[in-house]
Amino acid sequence: MVNGIGQGSGGIARAAVESAMKAALERKADSLRRMDDLASKLGGTQARPQQDTAFSDMVSHTLAGIDGNVKAADKLPQAVMTGNLDFHEVAAQLKQSGLAFDFALAVRNKFIDAYREVMRMSV
Secondary structure, eight states: OGGGSSSTTOOHHHHHHHHHHHHHHHHHHHHHHHHHHHHHHHHSTTTTTOTTSOHHHHHHHHHHHHHHHHHHHHTHHHHHHHTSSOHHHHHHHHHHHHHHHHHHHHHHHHHHHHHHHHHHOOO
């Protein structure tokens, strides 16, 4: 589809599309690296050597990170109005913030389900 844009192989539109695709791939790779870092902090190899870390500290640290992500998303409309961010970047950051919040909500629901299951057990 990119080959049909512009005149020949040096069309301006084709170069713009290729540049946009390259930038999107770089953003996706950066996002995947951040997700890998977060996953390793939550339960991967990096979190295991720190066995003296309390569970409550790990949960509060993770919740603080999610809270910071959501609060940063609240400031995005102002950044768009001032011209500091592109609309697509804002959409991606809002989606990331929404996914982080949904993940935290799912974990919370699993904790509540586990608590209810333990409370139903007869001793």
